[in-house]
Structures are given as structure tokens and as C-alpha cells.
Amino acid sequence: MTDPVAAAGTLRDAYRRVDWATTSLGPVTSWSPALLAALDLTLHTRAPVTLFWGPDHVLVYNEAYVPMIGDKHPAALGAPAAKVFAEIWSTIDPMLESVLAGRGATWVEDLRLLMDRRGFLEETYFTFSYSAVHDSAGRIAGAIDIAAETTGQVLGARRLALLGRLNDQLADAEDVGQQLDHALPVLRSAPDDLPEVDIVLPEAQVPTAAWPAPLDRDVAVEITEQDRIARIRLTGADRDRPWPRGCTGPGSGRPSAAPRPWNASWPKPCSAVCSPRRCSPSTPRWRCGTSRPARARTSAATGTTRSPCPTAG
Incomplete structure (x- = not known):
């Protein structure tokens, strides 16, 4: 059997350290052709990609996905999605279940998620799509998530807009008192x-x-x-x-x-x-x-x- 994680790059050792037999996916030697094909696609993709597979949506992802989940890696690899993303599960679970139920792919832009990636809740924004992965019989076997983090762009635009409003308010301020009166309402x-x-x-x-x-x-x-x-x-x-x-x-x-x-x-x-x-x-x-x-x-x-x-x- 060809090594299914040969293309995992720096994640190769992390994949091999996971005891897959204890997960709902079972040992690697038992993985279905659909899962192996989806994994091969994931590992050969340079964009951040993860698979949700099995009844408890076990995570399988590529190198580009690691920075998006921060300190959740490497424990997230081979773990149920509900456990990995507990703090945002109420938001993403309905979208995932909709895809797995056959109601079509999802697409969201700049979705605000409060994620715990480094030991504290962090305001993050993502544009991503969940799509169904089918097996050889045409049944939905899992879901694939192709994502891009947009936190920097969203926060940057919001703060530039704030600075623009502040500049407008301060343009005609003639003394310190007026500057305070004009600036504080904008900043607050x-x-x-x-x-x-x-x-x-x-x-x-x-x-x-x-x-x-x-x-x-x-x-x-x-x-x-x-x-x-x-x-x-x-x-x-x-x-x-x-x-x-x-x-x-x-x-x-x-x-x-x-x-x-x-x-x-x-x-x-x-x-x-x-x-x-x-x-x-x-x-x-x-x-x-x-x-x-x-x-x-x-x-x-x-x-x-x-x-x-x-x-x-």
C-alpha cells in the first residue's frame, strides 16, 4: 500500500503519531478509497484545507491549515471537530450538518469567530466553503473545508474607517478642549x-x-x-x-x-x-x-x- 501521508510534508510525523485505530476512521489500512482520494487531494493542495470525516467529523488537514488553528495543532489531527472547535461549534456545526444532509455546499465571507488558538478567545474572521465528498456509490462520506483567514483585512479596514472618522471630527477643532470633545465620542x-x-x-x-x-x-x-x-x-x-x-x-x-x-x-x-x-x-x-x-x-x-x-x- 502506498503511504497515504507521503505528501504531508512537515505533518508526516504528526500523522504517524496519531493512533488512528482509536478514532472513528479506524487504522489507515482500513481507510476507504473515498477517504484516501480526498486525503490525497487535501495534502497536495497549497490552500488551507481540512476534511471532516466519520460520524464524529474527525479532522484531517494539510500544512497550510496549521497556522489557522494555532495551538490546537497537533492535538486537532485525528480529533473530533466538536472537541477541537468547542468555542465555535454552535456556529459551524449547523453549516456542516447541512452539507452532510445533502443540502448543498456552504459559502461565507468574513465570518466572525471567537476562537481559542493561543489560550484566550481571539476575534478572527474567515472566508470558507464546506462541500460534500462522495464515495464510489454516490453517498456523502464526509465534507471538505477550503478556507482563508481574513482577520487582518477586516480589522485593518475597520480601524482605518475609525481613523477616517476621527480625522473628520478633528479637522475643525481649534483648541485642546475641542479636540477632546470631538475625539472621545468617535473613539468610544x-x-x-x-x-x-x-x-x-x-x-x-x-x-x-x-x-x-x-x-x-x-x-x-x-x-x-x-x-x-x-x-x-x-x-x-x-x-x-x-x-x-x-x-x-x-x-x-x-x-x-x-x-x-x-x-x-x-x-x-x-x-x-x-x-x-x-x-x-x-x-x-x-x-x-x-x-x-x-x-x-x-x-x-x-x-x-x-x-x-x-x-x-
Whole structure:
């Protein structure tokens, strides 16, 4: 018998480590011609492809599919789909069952899925199609999934649109107060990208532990016992300008408050810039959704922030 996983490339050893006899597919020597043909097609395809086979939809996939499932590999190989994709099963199972019931192929574009690929729920988007695979008798024996991840494109377009709206609102702002009034409603209208948004204006005083010297770079990340704090340098005003109404500080008409620690509660609209959240190693973002959300502070006045990743359900 020809080695059915000879074309698996870097997955060849992973295939051989799976005890297929304990799965619903049975030992490789017992695999049907339909499964072997579908597997051969999958392994010789450069696009991300996976098969759902057997009564519990066991996963069999190619090299290109591995980056899409992250840390689920290699345990996902030879495992039931409902176990591998437990967090999104309620969404994809009806589509898969529709195909297996003979109701035709499915097609979705930029479908939002909250996937656990690296130990936390991550906002992801995919364009994919489920299609039936038939055996020699014409019966549906499994399904094939040809997919493409579109997370980067969807998030990029959404955040560019946000920056466009922000630019429009700031175009006619004449002072710091107007910039705050115009910017904050726009930034707060995008909770998927900016779960918490405020802008901090520093007091005009000698730098302290609470307000260090102005940043010499765009972003500085500090690790505390409670969280990670991102200080983001924004442009558009200097430290000597009056504070906007509602803030405690020089020019506000109220006594200046003593310096406060980073995680203290500041009067709005002088609170945090953003709540960071970790999304993936390949795209550094900020962490949010913790019991004590991290807050980013800045040593300048106004401007835009780097987009944190979305709230994950």
C-alpha cells in the first residue's frame, strides 16, 4: 500500500503519531478509497484545507491549515471537530450538518469567530466553503473545508474607517478642549477595538513617579503587579495649555490635585487612553477584559491611539 501521508510534508510525523485505530476512521489500512482520494487531494493542495470525516467529523488537514488553528495543532489531527472547535461549534456545526444532509455546499465571507488558538478567545474572521465528498456509490462520506483567514483585512479596514472618522471630527477643532470633545465620542463609538477610551492631560509640574518625563518614543509598556500599562505619546498640545473643563489641574479653576498612581481613578475626560489586550504574537496589541482593566496613560495632550484588540465575548 502506498503511504497515504507521503505528501504531508512537515505533518508526516504528526500523522504517524496519531493512533488512528482509536478514532472513528479506524487504522489507515482500513481507510476507504473515498477517504484516501480526498486525503490525497487535501495534502497536495497549497490552500488551507481540512476534511471532516466519520460520524464524529474527525479532522484531517494539510500544512497550510496549521497556522489557522494555532495551538490546537497537533492535538486537532485525528480529533473530533466538536472537541477541537468547542468555542465555535454552535456556529459551524449547523453549516456542516447541512452539507452532510445533502443540502448543498456552504459559502461565507468574513465570518466572525471567537476562537481559542493561543489560550484566550481571539476575534478572527474567515472566508470558507464546506462541500460534500462522495464515495464510489454516490453517498456523502464526509465534507471538505477550503478556507482563508481574513482577520487582518477586516480589522485593518475597520480601524482605518475609525481613523477616517476621527480625522473628520478633528479637522475643525481649534483648541485642546475641542479636540477632546470631538475625539472621545468617535473613539468610544468603537468598543470592539477600544473597549475603554479616555485621554489624560498631564499637570504642568516637575515630573514625578505618577507623571514621568515625556516619552522619548511613541509607546512605553510598563509591567505592574496588577496589569500591563501602556503610555502613549500623543501630539497636538503642550503641557502648559489649560486643562479642559471637568479636569483637575492648572487652568481648571480648581486646586491642583496631588500626583496620583497610574491605576487611580481620574476625573473624566482625563482618564485612560485605552485598555490593552493581547491578541496574537504576530500582531502586538493591548490586553483588556481583566478584573482590573489596564489603562494607558500619556504625557502629552491629544491625538489618536494604537488600536487594541476587540473584546472577546
